[in-house]
Amino acid sequence: MSSLAVLCEGLVHVYGAAGEEVTALRGVDFEVSDGETVALLGPSGAGKSTLLWLLAGLMRPTAGVVEVYGRSLATLTRAQASSMRLRDVGVVLQTPARNLLSYETAMGNVLFAQRPTRRPRRAKRRRAEALLDAVGLGAAAHRRAGRLSGGEQQRLAVAVALANGPRLLLADEPTSQLDRDSARAVLELVAAANRDLGTTVVAVTHDPDVGVALGRTVTIRDGRVGAEGRAGEEYVVVGRDGTVQLPDDVLEILPPGSLAEARRTAEGVELLPVDRRYP
Numbered sequence: 001m002s003s004l005a006v007l008c009e010g011l012v013h014v015y016g017a018a019g020e021e022v023t024a025l026r027g028v029d030f031e032v033s034d035g036e037t038v039a040l041l042g043p044s045g046a047g048k049s050t051l052l053w054l055l056a057g058l059m060r061p062t063a064g065v066v067e068v069y070g071r072s073l074a075t076l077t078r079a080q081a082s083s084m085r086l087r088d089v090g091v092v093l094q095t096p097a098r099n100l101l102s103y104e105t106a107m108g109n110v111l112f113a114q115r116p117t118r119r120p121r122r123a124k125r126r127r128a129e130a131l132l133d134a135v136g137l138g139a140a141a142h143r144r145a146g147r148l149s150g151g152e153q154q155r156l157a158v159a160v161a162l163a164n165g166p167r168l169l170l171a172d173e174p175t176s177q178l179d180r181d182s183a184r185a186v187l188e189l190v191a192a193a194n195r196d197l198g199t200t201v202v203a204v205t206h207d208p209d210v211g212v213a214l215g216r217t218v219t220i221r222d223g224r225v226g227a228e229g230r231a232g233e234e235y236v237v238v239g240r241d242g243t244v245q246l247p248d249d250v251l252e253i254l255p256p257g258s259l260a261e262a263r264r265t266a267e268g269v270e271l272l273p274v275d276r277r278y279p
């Protein structure tokens with residue numbers, strides 16, 4: 001048995017019909033161990049949400065391997081994928097309202113999410129109350145989700161995603177609409193799920209605080225994993241075709257399109273700019 005929560009190998013995703021394709025992922029290699037917490041970083045349009053959708057089984061990849069707890073998602077039926085999300089994988093999509101039943105109350109949403117569990121009704125209510133309190137929505141329990149503000153919907157979506165104590169939480173910018181205190185409350189709830197239940201976490205974020213809180217960072221740029229970071233250190237990743245995405249400070253010296261000499265040194269590799277005017 002592998003202790004991998006997530007495995008992606010050469011993952012490719014192309015949107016759109018022939019003639020108007022958009023390649024969102026062009027060979028992503030990505031692993032997350034069971035119980036790990038990872039922040040997915042990267043510029044807008046890099047492919048972060050696409051990767052999350054594939055991990056949630058909401059779309060099928062165009063090519064490559066995508067596995068969650070050893071199970072390949074490429075061939076799951078819609079029903080199998082939704083059963084996986086209901087029981088094992090909590091998902092927070094980037095648009096908060098898409099995670100919720102708008103006509104149901106906040107409480108109703110967290111209760112509905114618990115429908116596959118065998119807990120008695122009273123236990124489900126207690127769990128819902130505790131989750132709503134934890135995200136600061138205790139007083140909004142009986143308000144309809146569709147009437148909540150964007151930030152309130154975002155907090156509710158996290159409560160819903162954690163309702164069944166999932167093995168894996170996939171969250172797309174879960175704090176983007178929150179003030180510092182609400183964001184901290186959401187992060188604490190996620191951290192508690194990881195600590196107490198061993199929930200593995202993959203969260204897309206632009207928020208440096210979230211990246212720091214999650215420990216390991218993976219940066220996606222232009223549909224590939226470009227860099228990995230641990231404990232504040234950033235490392236570039238050599239792709240399977242040998243490509244490397246240079247960090248911004250290096251790009252100032254070697255802008256895209258420039259020529260460089262790659263030279264072995266005693267310690268590793270040196271990239272020396274070549275003056276193109278005198279090749």
Ligand SMILES: Nc1ncnc2c1ncn2[C@@H]1O[C@H](COP(=O)(O)OP(=O)(O)OP(=O)(O)O)[C@@H](O)[C@H]1O
Binds near residue numbers: 024
């Ligand atoms: N349904 C779609 N149809 C066609 N192209 C799409 C679709 N969804 C995303 N794309 C394109 O795929 C690429 C990756 O998009 P994605 O949403 O994964 O990026 P992202 O990293 O999540 O960006 P952001 O930080 O802005 O949310 C972009 O070029 C985007 O325009």
Ligand SMILES: [Mg+2]
Binds near residue numbers: 048049050094172
């Ligand atoms: Mg996105």
